Amino acid sequence: xxxxxxxxISLFDSLxxxxxxxxxxxxxxxxxxxxxxxxxxxxxFPTIKNEEWKYTDLQKILNRNYSLRSSSPTQSISPKAxxxxxxxxxxxxxxxxxxxxxxxxxxxxxPLSQTTQERLxxxxxxxxxxxxxxxxxxxxxxxxxxxxxxxxxxEPIIVTYTISPDSPCMVFPRLLVVMEENTSASxxxxxxxxxxxxxxxxxxxEFYLQQNAxxxxxxxxxxxxxxxHISHTAIFHEQKSNSSTTVFTGSGELVRNNLLIDLLSQYxxxxxxxxxxxxxxxxxxxxxxxRHAVSNSLSNELYKGIINDEASAVFNGKIIVQPDAQKTxxxxxxxxxxxxxxxxxxAKPQLEIFANDVKCSHGATTGRLDxxxxxxxxxxxIDKIQAQAILVKAFAHEIIENVHLPELQTYLAEHFQN
Amino acid sequence: xxxxxxxxxxxxEKEILRGVTLEVKAGEVHAIMGPNGSGKSxxxxxxxxxxxxxxxxxxxxxxxKNIADMSPEDRARExxxxxxxxxxxxxxxxxxxxxxxxxxxxxxxxxxxPLDAPAFLQLMKEKMELVEISQSLLKRSLNExxxxxxxxxxxxxxxxxxxxxxxxxxxxxxxLDIDALKIVANGVNKLRNKDNAIIVVTHYQRLLDYIVPDxxxxxxxxxxxxxxxxxxxxxxxxxxxxxxxxxxNNVNA
Ligand SMILES: Nc1ncnc2c1ncn2[C@@H]1O[C@H](COP(=O)(O)OP(=O)(O)OP(=O)(O)O)[C@@H](O)[C@H]1O
Ligand SMILES: [Mg+2]
Numbered sequence: 144x145x146x147x148x149x150x151x152i153s154l155f156d157s158l159x160x161x162x163x164x165x166x167x168x169x170x171x172x173x174x175x176x177x178x179x180x181x182x183x184x185x186x187x188f189p190t191i192k193n194e195e196w197k198y199t200d201l202q203k204i205l206n207r208n209y210s211l212r213s214s215s216p217t218q219s220i221s222p223k224a225x226x227x228x229x230x231x232x233x234x235x236x237x238x239x240x241x242x243x244x245x246x247x248x249x250x251x252x253x254p255l256s257q258t259t260q261e262r263l264x265x266x267x268x269x270x271x272x273x274x275x276x277x278x279x280x281x282x283x284x285x286x287x288x289x290x291x292x293x294x295x296x297x298e299p300i301i302v303t304y305t306i307s308p309d310s311p312c313m314v315f316p317r318l319l320v321v322m323e324e325n326t327s328a329s330x331x332x333x334x335x336x337x338x339x340x341x342x343x344x345x346x347x348x349e350f351y352l353q354q355n356a357x358x359x360x361x362x363x364x365x366x367x368x369x370x371x372h373i374s375h376t377a378i379f380h381e382q383k384s385n386s387s388t389t390v391f392t393g394s395g396e397l398v399r400n401n402l403l404i405d406l407l408s409q410y411x412x413x414x415x416x417x418x419x420x421x422x423x424x425x426x427x428x429x430x431x432x433x434r435h436a437v438s439n440s441l442s443n444e445l446y447k448g449i450i451n452d453e454a455s456a457v458f459n460g461k462i463i464v465q466p467d468a469q470k471t472x473x474x475x476x477x478x479x480x481x482x483x484x485x486x487x488x489x490a491k492p493q494l495e496i497f498a499n500d501v502k503c504s505h506g507a508t509t510g511r512l513d514x515x516x517x518x519x520x521x522x523x524x525i526d527k528i529q530a531q532a533i534l535v536k537a538f539a540h541e542i543i544e545n546v547h548l549p550e551l552q553t554y555l556a557e558h559f560q561n
Numbered sequence: 562x563x564x565x566x567x568x569x570x571x572x573x574e575k576e577i578l579r580g581v582t583l584e585v586k587a588g589e590v591h592a593i594m595g596p597n598g599s600g601k602s603x604x605x606x607x608x609x610x611x612x613x614x615x616x617x618x619x620x621x622x623x624x625x626k627n628i629a630d631m632s633p634e635d636r637a638r639e640x641x642x643x644x645x646x647x648x649x650x651x652x653x654x655x656x657x658x659x660x661x662x663x664x665x666x667x668x669x670x671x672x673x674x675p676l677d678a679p680a681f682l683q684l685m686k687e688k689m690e691l692v693e694i695s696q697s698l699l700k701r702s703l704n705e706x707x708x709x710x711x712x713x714x715x716x717x718x719x720x721x722x723x724x725x726x727x728x729x730x731x732x733x734x735x736x737l738d739i740d741a742l743k744i745v746a747n748g749v750n751k752l753r754n755k756d757n758a759i760i761v762v763t764h765y766q767r768l769l770d771y772i773v774p775d776x777x778x779x780x781x782x783x784x785x786x787x788x789x790x791x792x793x794x795x796x797x798x799x800x801x802x803x804x805x806x807x808x809x810n811n812v813n814a
Contacts, residue, residue: 516651522609523663523719524637524670533662537653537702 154205155184158281161211165283171256172283175267180280186273195272198457198489199399199428204343204371209313211281213237225550226301226333232286234304234316239286249294255285255319262287266319269349272401275375278347282317290356292323299329299359299548306336306344306370313343320349322356322384329359331551334374335366341396347375352384354408359547360388365558367395377403380411380440389416389546392427393558399428406433406440406468417446418542420559421454421486428457433475435468438498444475447542449535449559450486458507461493468498475505480512480538482531536560562587562758563608563727568619570607577603579783580619585727588755592769592794593762595780596802601762602646604780605731608760609643610636623727637663638670640726644716644733646762651703656715657685657696659703660722667723688721692748709736717745721752728752729760734768746771766798779805 162180166173188205189196213236232252233240241252255266270276279285290296304316322328336342344367350358364372372395378386392398404413419427433442448456458477479488490507512534520530539559546552563585570578577600585591593601607614608621610633621628628636664684665675676684689696694714704712713733720728730749734742749772753759761772769777769791777793778785781802786809787793797805 513649513651515649516654518611518633519645519649519651520654520659520663521633522637522643523659523723524634524666525659525662526634526666527632529662529666530634533654533659534651537651540653 154209157209157211158277162280165281169256169283172263175263176280179267179270179276183273183277183280186276189273195430195459198455199397199426201397204341204397207311207341209343210308210310211313213314214309214312223333223554225548225554226303226331228298228301230296230298230300232288232300232302234302236306236308236312237314237316238284239316241286249291250296250300251289251291253287253289255282255287255317258287266349269377269379270347270375272375274345274373275347275401278315278317278345278375281315281345282347283315285317285319287319287321289321290323290326290328292325294323294326294328296326296328299331302330302332304332304334304344304346306334306342308340308342311340311342313345315345315347317347318349319351321351322353322358324353325355326353327357329361329548331361331363331548333363333365334372336368336370338368340370342370344370344372344374346372348377350376350378350386352378352380352386352411354382354384356381356384358384358386358388360386361546361551362388362390362400364390364392364398364400365394367398369396371395371397373399373401375401375403377405378413379405380407380413382408383410384408385412387414387416387545389418389542390429391555391558392417392419392421392429395425395427397426397428400430402429402431404431404433404442406435406442407437409437409439412441413443415442415444415446416542416545417448417458418539418555418559419446419448419456420451420539421448421456422451423454424452425454426456427454428459430457430459430461432461432463433473434463434465435471435473435498436465437467438469438471440468441472442474443472445542446477447538448477448479448488449482449538450479450488451482453483453485455487456489458488458490459493460491460505461495462503462505464494464496464498464501464503466497469500471498471501471503473501473503477507478538479507479509480535481509482512482535532560562624564620564622565608566620566622568604568607568621569617570603570614571617572603572614576617577614577783578607581780581783581785583778583785585758585760587726587758589776590753590759590761590772590774592774592777592791593760593780593785594764594777594794594797596806599780600783601780602731603783605643605646605729605760605762608636608727608729609633609641634666637723637725638667640757642720642723642725642728644713644720644728644730646731646735648704648712648716650705650707652705654703655701656699656703656719660685660699660719663719664722684722688718691721691751692718693744694718710738710741713737714741714745717748721748724752726757727760728757729762731762732764733761734763734765742768743771766794769794781805781809
């Protein structure tokens with residue numbers, strides 16, 4: 144019934160109504176989220192007139208009715224074998240579930256509302272873009288994970304987000320991770336939705352890396368079915384911290400990933416990998432920003448895409464080297480393969496370099512599978528379809544081979560076979 | 562086995578083969594020689610089924626079947642193998658990982674069961690010994706960083722794995738040192754039997770000392786302009802091609 148109740152009012156009105164409920168029931172967060180919500184309202188949803196959204200039109204998915212209240216899950220989607228381990232946090236429909244976690248005292252997990260005021264000030268002021276602000280306004284049970292000083296986790300922390308509502312819904316998961324000094328940890332975030340409804344996930348994940356923190360992060364968008372996902376991932380680096388983030392996208396009607404790496408202190412290093420596979424009419428948009436704020440930091444980025452059928456992809460990679468960021472090394476590469484004449488890619492590197500002693504390189508290529516290589520394999524008796532699959536797999540391999548978790552690597556190798 | 566009748570082939574607007582006629586019977590070795598650019602590799606590609614070449618006239622029968630419209634994979638399954646003059650690099654694909662698919666596709670076509678992993682490894686070991694190639698090379702990305710000789714050896718290794726009925730070796734000898742030439746030629750000879758045939762494209766007599774041809778053809782300007790026995794290769798080695806070009810040009814003047 145709820146569904147029909149919102150059917151005739153605009154998305155804005157229902158967001159307003161839902162926001163009022165959330166802010167009334169969260170007195171601690173109220174002043175913070177209020178500000179974010181006002182900021183969002185002032186800007187509204189981005190349209191294609193916004194340069195950052197030129198090739199990604201949200202209108203189609205925003206013109207639908209979404210339920211903004213949680214429902215209990217209609218199907219249980221059990222996570223893949225490689226996603227099961229002791230440190231498994233699940234987000235189902237609208238809430239995190241942290242029960243039954245075998246937590247050591249080196250990790251703490253708490254609702255964001257229970258943290259200090261100083262931190263709240265910080266966490267609610269970082270986002271500039273409208274959808275991230277909407278996320279922080281609506282994320283009523285945002286979760287804060289802290290990896291305590293000198294902790295080195297062997298096993299990855301797994302966060303699964305599962306959307307299985309009784310009607311199409313819009314959800315706003317928000318996760319914050321603080322890695323204290325001298326820590327290492329890996330995270331797998333995996334998003335899935337059942338195939339019954341086209342929902343919309345607007346998520347945000349932020350990592351705060353203190354000195355000597357080492358993060359390995361995987362974002363998996365492999366089981367979204369016909370749902371859409373707008374994600375925000377931000378990694379803030381303090382001195383000598385390292386991050387590696389890899390996003391794998393192979394499902395969803397519309398996927399937009401905003402990734403921000405902020406190298407705020409010296410001797411930080413970051414690697415950004417992405418592999419996306421678009422088919423049918425899917426649309427996959429990766430916008431990345433690496434900001435070198437101070438000297439002596441390194442970023443290395445490689446995104447690869449395989450686009451089939453009528454699918455479209457966007458890659459926009461921004462590298463900002465600020466005036467003080469001398470001795471910056473920043474490398475970026477984007478390679479796309481089109482498997483069908485109707486597939487499209489818009490790739491754009493964007494360098495904003497304000498320092499003079501820097502090493503930067505970038506390149507973007509879009510092409511078809513190599514005809515010579517196809518002929519070679521076919522001349523050995525391998526049919527065209529299989530030969531294509533072999534070449535696609537080889538293309539994807541350059542990203543997949545960097546996955547340091549063997550089960551995940553095997554799973555991905557099979558998934559991206561075609 | 563192979564009957565090529567008056568084949569004309571072009572790429573774009575350019576006619577490269579202008580009426581090649583050639584018959585190869587089971588058990589035979591044919592050498593094709595001829596100046597650079599005369600169309601030898603084009604003929605090899607046309608036989609292997611490269612789609613860029615358009616056949617405008619003539620026919621190719623392989624074991625009685627017209628193969629002109631057959632896909633490259635079907636020709637390979639029927640038993641045609643081309644050892645490329647310039648084997649390409651394929652990053653991320655190792656010889657081992659595509660050969661398993663290839664061998665089983667060819668077996669399926671011949672009505673044989675697919676090989677399981679141990680049987681495949683056994684076959685591979687046998688053939689590796691035949692051409693003296695190392696497993697580490699076969700595990701690397703195809704031809705990436707291979708020396709010229711390693712590339713050619715890898716081609717013959719694949720030939721050994723697929724056991725073709727008709728093997729076309731396009732300048733397999735170029736880039737091989739004397740020892741490697743002997744090894745490769747030896748490997749090829751061991752694969753020879755009364756049921757298969759080989760076309761050797763080469764510029765040099767050297768290889769023909771080891772793989773002794775029954776016939777030697779000279780391809781010039783897209784046509785076979787002279788056919789002889791192995792003595793013709795010796796004569797070419799001594800005299801070059803001018804006399805053949807002159808003969809041809811006089812006749813066609
Ligand atoms: N893709 C192509 N486009 C245009 N011309 C081509 C193409 N492939 C071959 N040719 C031309 O066709 C002619 C024959 O080439 P081919 O490679 O068959 O010669 P070849 O006899 O094998 O020479 P070589 O002894 O140097 O290997 C040459 O003039 C060549 O430039
Ligand atoms: Mg040639």
